[in-house]
Amino acid sequence: MTGRADRAEGADTAERPRRRPGGRTARVREKTLKATLELVARHGVDGFRYEQVAELAGVHKTSVYRNWPDRDQLVSEALLQVGERESPVEDTGDLRRDLAGLLVSHSVALLTPTGVALQHALQPGAASEAVKGVLDAYYTERVAAVRERVEGAADEERPPPGVDTGFLLQMLSGPVHFHRFRTGRPLPRAEAERIVDVVLAGLRATAEREDQP
Known part of the structure; x- marks a missing residue:
């Protein structure tokens, strides 16, 4: 009985969809912030458009506007990621x-x-x-x-x-x-x-x- 129960539990676990860490929202945010940094690198702080961010990130333009209605907020959060990922001395x-x-x-x-x-x-x-x-x-x-x-x-x-x-x-x-x-x-x-x-x-x-x- 124990072996059958273990197999049943294993089959049930295998059928469950695996959740990705952070979910879709986190992935959208990460791609958007990365795209923002790349565009700032190319065009400067004021030289890019939201449409470019969305296209480079592969996300919908409304997602960018909804999460970062202000350009300064978008650039600031992208730059903050730099500090968080900076390697320690x-x-x-x-x-x-x-x-x-x-x-x-x-x-x-x-x-x-x-x-x-x-x-x-x-x-x-x-x-x-x-x-x-x-x-x-x-x-x-x-x-x-x-x-x-x-x-x-x-x-x-x-x-x-x-x-x-x-x-x-x-x-x-x-x-x-x-x-x-x-x-x-x-x-x-x-x-x-x-x-x-x-x-x-x-x-x-x-x-x-x-x-x-």
Whole structure:
């Protein structure tokens, strides 16, 4: 009897339709947000139409209008997804290695549609106040992640006391953007390590000079 019951239960389970995680609504939202990022990358924040989003996402136009009646809301939510999917700053126990890895991954991300969309949104005058608020939150979260990693490093690895993490991140990421525009390719690991070495050495030398009477 037990075997027959098990077979019956198995047959009943096999006949039941499997539910996909998130359902159709979640899939529509994900495709729409992905399409929005791609179009922002191509045309800028204000350079795309809802019809284009629907066509690229393969969804009905009314679905886009119903879920995001406001363009800023649509762009903001698409950009928020970037922050949620951003890879954390590694902690291998070697700060130099982790910062270099961050630069390499950042250089790769800059070449993706998502990275290009972020750069378009960051252009002066390209985004509304709502979108700027999302970008500010994204930047704040990235600075906080780097600060946490720096503060957890050994004393001899850290930048000098008092160095602002936002300033450190700007010094490190500036050469990455220059490399991207100059070559259109990801930053080599060896060059990323050189950037980290030069920036940290420069900060330490400046701190020592300022401490001298």
